Amino acid sequence: MVATPETIEQLRSVTDEKYKYGFVTDIEADVAPKGLNEDIVRFISAKKSEPDWLLEWRLKAYRAWLDMDSPDWAKLKIDPIDYQDAYYYSAPKIKDGPKSLDEVDPKLLETYDKLGIPLKEQEWLAGVAVDAVFDSVSVATTYKERLEQEGIIFCSISEAIQNHPELVRKYLGSVVPYTDNFFATLNSAVFTDGSFVYIPKGVRSPMELSTYFRINAQNTGQFERTLIIADEGSYVSYLEGCTAPQRDENQLHAAVVELVALDDSEIKYSTVKNWYPGDENGVGGIYNFVTKRAACRGRNSKVSWTQVETGSAITWKYPSCILQGDNSVGEFYSVAITNNCQQADTGTKMIHLGRNTRSTIISKGISAGRADNTYRGLVRIQPKAESARNYTQCDSLLIGDRCGAHTVPYIESRNPSATVEHEATTARISEDQLFYCCQRGLSEEEAVSLIVNGFCREVMQHLPMEFAVEAQKLVGISLEGSVG
Amino acid sequence: MAKETMTDFPLAAAFDEAAPRLPGSDVAWLDALRAQGISTFRAHGLPSRKVEAWRYTNLNALARAGFAAAEVDVKLAALPDGAALALDDACSIVLVNGRLRPDLSDLDRLPDGVSAEGLGDLLRRAPSRAESLIAPAPNASAGALAALNDAFLEDGLILQIEAGAKVDVPIHLVAVGVPVPGKAIAFHPRNLIVAAAGSHATFVESHIGAAQGSYFSNGLTDVRIGRGAMLTHAKFQDESAAAFHVALVRASIGEDASYDSFVLHRGAELARHEVHAAIDGSGAECRLNGAYLGTGQQHIDNTTVIEHRAPGSRSSEVFKGVLADRAHGVFQGRIVVHRDAQQTDGNQLNKTLLLSRNAEMDTKPELEIYADDVKCSHGATVGELSEMELFYLRARGIDEATARDILVSAFLSEAVSELRDETLASIFAERITGWVDARHADDAEKAA
Numbered sequence: 001m002v003a004t005p006e007t008i009e010q011l012r013s014v015t016d017e018k019y020k021y022g023f024v025t026d027i028e029a030d031v032a033p034k035g036l037n038e039d040i041v042r043f044i045s046a047k048k049s050e051p052d053w054l055l056e057w058r059l060k061a062y063r064a065w066l067d068m069d070s071p072d073w074a075k076l077k078i079d080p081i082d083y084q085d086a087y088y089y090s091a092p093k094i095k096d097g098p099k100s101l102d103e104v105d106p107k108l109l110e111t112y113d114k115l116g117i118p119l120k121e122q123e124w125l126a127g128v129a130v131d132a133v134f135d136s137v138s139v140a141t142t143y144k145e146r147l148e149q150e151g152i153i154f155c156s157i158s159e160a161i162q163n164h165p166e167l168v169r170k171y172l173g174s175v176v177p178y179t180d181n182f183f184a185t186l187n188s189a190v191f192t193d194g195s196f197v198y199i200p201k202g203v204r205s206p207m208e209l210s211t212y213f214r215i216n217a218q219n220t221g222q223f224e225r226t227l228i229i230a231d232e233g234s235y236v237s238y239l240e241g242c243t244a245p246q247r248d249e250n251q252l253h254a255a256v257v258e259l260v261a262l263d264d265s266e267i268k269y270s271t272v273k274n275w276y277p278g279d280e281n282g283v284g285g286i287y288n289f290v291t292k293r294a295a296c297r298g299r300n301s302k303v304s305w306t307q308v309e310t311g312s313a314i315t316w317k318y319p320s321c322i323l324q325g326d327n328s329v330g331e332f333y334s335v336a337i338t339n340n341c342q343q344a345d346t347g348t349k350m351i352h353l354g355r356n357t358r359s360t361i362i363s364k365g366i367s368a369g370r371a372d373n374t375y376r377g378l379v380r381i382q383p384k385a386e387s388a389r390n391y392t393q394c395d396s397l398l399i400g401d402r403c404g405a406h407t408v409p410y411i412e413s414r415n416p417s418a419t420v421e422h423e424a425t426t427a428r429i430s431e432d433q434l435f436y437c438c439q440r441g442l443s444e445e446e447a448v449s450l451i452v453n454g455f456c457r458e459v460m461q462h463l464p465m466e467f468a469v470e471a472q473k474l475v476g477i478s479l480e481g482s483v484g
Numbered sequence: 485m486a487k488e489t490m491t492d493f494p495l496a497a498a499f500d501e502a503a504p505r506l507p508g509s510d511v512a513w514l515d516a517l518r519a520q521g522i523s524t525f526r527a528h529g530l531p532s533r534k535v536e537a538w539r540y541t542n543l544n545a546l547a548r549a550g551f552a553a554a555e556v557d558v559k560l561a562a563l564p565d566g567a568a569l570a571l572d573d574a575c576s577i578v579l580v581n582g583r584l585r586p587d588l589s590d591l592d593r594l595p596d597g598v599s600a601e602g603l604g605d606l607l608r609r610a611p612s613r614a615e616s617l618i619a620p621a622p623n624a625s626a627g628a629l630a631a632l633n634d635a636f637l638e639d640g641l642i643l644q645i646e647a648g649a650k651v652d653v654p655i656h657l658v659a660v661g662v663p664v665p666g667k668a669i670a671f672h673p674r675n676l677i678v679a680a681a682g683s684h685a686t687f688v689e690s691h692i693g694a695a696q697g698s699y700f701s702n703g704l705t706d707v708r709i710g711r712g713a714m715l716t717h718a719k720f721q722d723e724s725a726a727a728f729h730v731a732l733v734r735a736s737i738g739e740d741a742s743y744d745s746f747v748l749h750r751g752a753e754l755a756r757h758e759v760h761a762a763i764d765g766s767g768a769e770c771r772l773n774g775a776y777l778g779t780g781q782q783h784i785d786n787t788t789v790i791e792h793r794a795p796g797s798r799s800s801e802v803f804k805g806v807l808a809d810r811a812h813g814v815f816q817g818r819i820v821v822h823r824d825a826q827q828t829d830g831n832q833l834n835k836t837l838l839l840s841r842n843a844e845m846d847t848k849p850e851l852e853i854y855a856d857d858v859k860c861s862h863g864a865t866v867g868e869l870s871e872m873e874l875f876y877l878r879a880r881g882i883d884e885a886t887a888r889d890i891l892v893s894a895f896l897s898e899a900v901s902e903l904r905d906e907t908l909a910s911i912f913a914e915r916i917t918g919w920v921d922a923r924h925a926d927d928a929e930k931a932a
Binding site: 073075381383396398399400401402403404405406407408409410411412413414415416417418419420421422423424425426427428 | 536540823824826836838839840841842843844845846847848849850851852853854855856857858859860861862863864865866867868
């Protein structure tokens, strides 16, 4: 299917327009016209030369989306979003970034310094045109060869659609169907790129996979789609995102991540997301509406979600596990920090279907300033989940008297042999703890950072090494200005 | 897509016919209240599971039963024997199908400092005085069923404890449901309990059925506890097996006041006990505890909301239950700490034992906190009897069925012992033992 002549005409008319966000205008971008309709969906699909079945799938999703309403059950205040006032396809040919670090916002650089990020990487993160400065391309190529030797497929989902259509067709939408929810359905219709990982039988990925090392990793766009399949007996650890605040113009992000774990396989998925949270008064910032779900289909399969969420103006995110295979294991470790006017409604769902399935949920919410932080989780034990076990602990920490911390767990048990335990506490940093630290010469901010890191330790220790160190510093930075 | 509500409930249609017969039907404020109630109910209908507060309780069976307003005068010479709680020296007040029955009540021997009267009587005699009593608190919660109660406002108990009165005789409200053969009836008792400043009192409710059969009791009780007052409020729900029991308690708790509440569920096909407690004064204390015993296809729902609106207040909740056969239990507990309610201490615990493969428990303990200097926690567990504990008892020569009984009773006793009034606690404990023994006998019979 190709774009209709009208679409191309429309396209021509808008490509002459100024780039939507003002700065650096002369891009030779492929930009779809503003708004969303079937032609845009066809345009995106045509641009990526997708097979007919995928276009049909996108169109079905788009038609389903028209009948859906934006979910309003979360404890979030969201200004109405005008979905017609956005571009759904824009593939800038890179050079829209700053030419050197001198052009980058000094505030951003200050944060990089505090995180201890090397200069070269700072350039990469700030979006300075990559080809000129950083050898990430060659690094990535080296890694890629190594992965190919093992038979691991790690590429963008667009490439996977071209080169491994049978795998994509088999698994895409099998965990998060296109009718799943408002944002996932929108994503299904208009996703532009994302990652695809396939680990063959019995292979242990020799390194942690990260979008960081994937060529064309930048500009995966606001509708990212990730699909990871771990075949029998395989193992992979996947890192998403980055501790440093990323330069990003898109306000709405509606990503979908699908994980499939077959017999005896394990997927460890770690996220550190630090999107722009908006300023102190809640102006600007990213809306992050993500659907993440794992199907533990095989016996003894295991999926572990670890997330550190410090950014975004609004976070709406519930990484979940469907524990179908007997003895399968789901884990969720989360730290969510909100400061100033940020809002987070995040948690998980553990659906126990198979026998001896086990799940662990550890959630730490920290709320400061005027922020609201909600844990929302579901643990469901179905009748056939003999001897299933769940342990949930959600702790909230409040810093300041204008913020809110909320816990909304749903527990549904239909099997007497299952054991479900849930605990939650809410407290603030005590004066005693602060005094103790300050007495030993720490500033109040350092003390808060230390105490909060201690509070989050159970989660942080599940992060891969690369992330853990930076994530600890990130905790301190996110809470800056919350005391004193 | 499922409908949000079920609007075709016959009671809504029956209203126009019933309205002129309700007491005080020509009084303007009362007509306005009832009209408002029925229009709210007509707009919303019975809540469906799409309504978050009713997510786990399905009222389809109630809708299907098609209840009509209870208008038939009931002949009931005496209370069913042994059904209500046996409280020595208590002063009993009897409601039959939602209507106060002075002939069965002890209105003539009320303790000093206590006044009790029928709402229906008051609406007829002095409607203007009733107005100020009935007016809900400014932020009282309302739902479709509370609106239905407003619409059919007819009778109930108005109990007032004078300021400073220390009443040691429990006031016992015995609410009897008398099914009418061939007719599904509904009644909407409205009670008001006012404990004025500095008073101490104990208010106990027994909800019982006079015979097997279906009826729908949709009660609403407003509780107002003045400064420094202490109210113990205990309830025994043992309606007849086919009955529907929905009760909403709206409590407002003043400065340094204390509210100690307990509910034991044993009867009804579907029961929902909902408490909205607002702590409006600092230094106040709110305790909501309960136990539930489910067998057969019973559905038992405990829903609580505690709002801490003032600094320095405490709340605690312990709800424990045992579910056998195909019983379905629900616990929804929310603690809200408002912006300036610093130094709040809130604890909540829900534990359930599932005794059968087909039993189900849904629990949703919720914290909503807007103040930082607080200590709040909640916990929930669902599971079966511990093999280790059973083994321990078996190793001491106790047969398995008895060992199970011992463990179940011990499990429930934690909730009962939360009641500070020890006499009441032991009366409830006996009822639990009775239930456990009855089940034991049933099982033995089945096995034989």
